[in-house]
Amino acid sequence: MTINSNHLYQLCFHLLLEIRMLSHEGKCKDIFKLTDFLHNLPLSLARLSRGETTAELLLKELEERAKLFGAERWLQGQLGQITGELSD
Numbered sequence: 001m002t003i004n005s006n007h008l009y010q011l012c013f014h015l016l017l018e019i020r021m022l023s024h025e026g027k028c029k030d031i032f033k034l035t036d037f038l039h040n041l042p043l044s045l046a047r048l049s050r051g052e053t054t055a056e057l058l059l060k061e062l063e064e065r066a067k068l069f070g071a072e073r074w075l076q077g078q079l080g081q082i083t084g085e086l087s088d
Contacts, residue, residue: 001083002083003055003056005045005049008041008044010046011038011078011082014082015035015038019031034074035067038065063075064076
């Protein structure tokens with residue numbers, strides 16, 4: 001999957017939409033899991049904007065964190081929508 005900084009910013013947007021939807025459904029555990037998994041993304045995007053990392057490295061970090069939090073399916077689905085690629 002080819003990823004760039006705009007895709008990662010869109011991931012933040014999708015996360016906030018997901019949190020809003022889950023909050024209306026009262027799914028606090030799901031909200032906690034997603035926010036625990038992705039709370040470092042804005043700081044990572046700042047590192048990216050300063051040239052301290054690349055979008056590809058950030059994607060690799062996100063995929064590793066997704067495994068830790070059991071969020072691989074969510075991440076791949078969101079990135080698939082954002083990049084226009086279907087997830088496996």
